[in-house]
């Protein structure tokens with residue numbers, strides 16, 4: 384018996400040892416780049432390049448690796464290979480010219496678990512095309528390109544200016560006020576109603592969205608190492624992220640149910656009515672994607688993608704103005720010349736206000752709001768610049784590599800609206816400000832976001848001069864990387880000009 388046991392345990396240890404060696408070998412082989420793959424840094428088994436990325440943050444690690452390995456490189460995040468595409472021409476080649484192959488969303492945690500591949504941001508293929516093209520059409524009808532949008536935005540601008548005036552030239556934080564105002568614009572397009580600044584339900588909804596934007600930097604690692612969600616507790620905030628999304632969806636569902644009670648197909652009031660109408664039309668057709676879950680998810684996407692980003696753009700603009708007071712004065716001069724003081728600036732003034740437009744382009748460039756865009760994926764094997772990028776690869780459009788490219792934008796860390804003006808003061812050279820990405824997936828909210836930024840910023844500078852707190856220098860420029868690059872909340876004062 385004892386002899387048998389010894390032999391058995393000897394066998395077992397041999398088997399365990401063989402398994403261990405086999406696993407180690409497999410991990411070492413898997414950490415090697417496949418043939419014809421873009422080059423990149425050495426990878427550790429299992430972790431890949433994750434530790435460097437966590438230490439430096441992804442954007443800065445990518446800047447360093449681009450110097451070492453060129454414009455197309457690959458890194459391993461956990462056990463997942465990620466291909467990073469840098470530089471204006473390469474991004475055009477991949478996402479515009481080869482857009483048919485590079486426009487999927489990849490199989491990563493946020494896409495799979497948070498969007499559940501419903502709506503616009505997380506879907507792919509024919510479902511994505513259908514949801515995106517319906518949304519673009521409906522947004523055109525209930526906002527974009529129509530006078531009514533300008534009326535909605537100006538209504539919100541008035542309320543916002545009033546709340547800034549109430550600060551009576553004392554120190555305040557811009558963050559809360561601007562988030563409510565920008566979110567209210569989407570609310571009025573989607574729900575047909577705006578919310579008061581002190582509405583408790585709306586305030587909770589906004590907090591959930593804000594929290595998701597700030598925790599998602601951590602979720603970035605989860606995207607590629609989903610086994611981390613199995614660790615007890617919620618170290619990387621995955622559970623909180625999912626819980627918040629569920630609550631956002633509930634808020635949206637309540638609004639949809641309210642609309643259903645009063646729906647009238649002859650009087651479509653807003654985006655929700657337009658979607659209900661489309662669902663009714665498609666009732667008999669089970670090949671379309673107009674289902675309840677896509678409905679709620681598309682609205683979720685409009686809020687999440689459209690609120691934080693635009694509000695962040697406005698926060699960057701004001702912070703840069705606090706650092707460069709001359710810029711506010713030049714904007715004010717142009718506003719006085721074109722608009723005067725008797726009315727708020729309008730969209731039709733835009734073409735006559737190149738300096739204010741240049742300030743917005745420079746803000747979008749320096750603010751670098753979504754430096755790595757949203758991850759893309761491939762739907763087939765692609766030969767790109769001599770490398771083989773396999774089907775289902777994760778591909779990152781490194782917008783940061785263009786927005787900070789010193790060949791395109793000399794002295795890229797200097798805030799200089801003048802770079803976008805020619806000798807006659809006309810706008811120039813803004814085409815490469817890829818803040819909204821490019822190709823098939825380019826941001827469908829660009830037109831709305833740029834209108835909002837123009838109307839808010841010019842109306843703000845028309846009425847106020849923005850200054851740091853009394854006796855203090857301009858607040859430091861501190862970048863926080865959640866899903867977006869946003870300035871850390873900063874204090875300021877607004878002095879009435881008129």
Ligand code: HEM
Pocket residue numbers: 503504505515569684685688689690692693696752753756757758780818819820821823824825826827828829831832
């Ligand atoms: C300054 C403000 C904004 C910036 C910088 C911005 C930037 C971006 C970027 C970089 C993407 C990723 C595109 C890609 O995958 O290649 C994106 C996607 C998207 N954005 Fe925006 N965005 C802004 C405002 C808005 C607004 C106001 C809305 C909604 C009304 C919106 C809705 C969306 C949606 C739905 C997507 C997903 C598109 C798709 O997957 O097809 N965004 N945005």
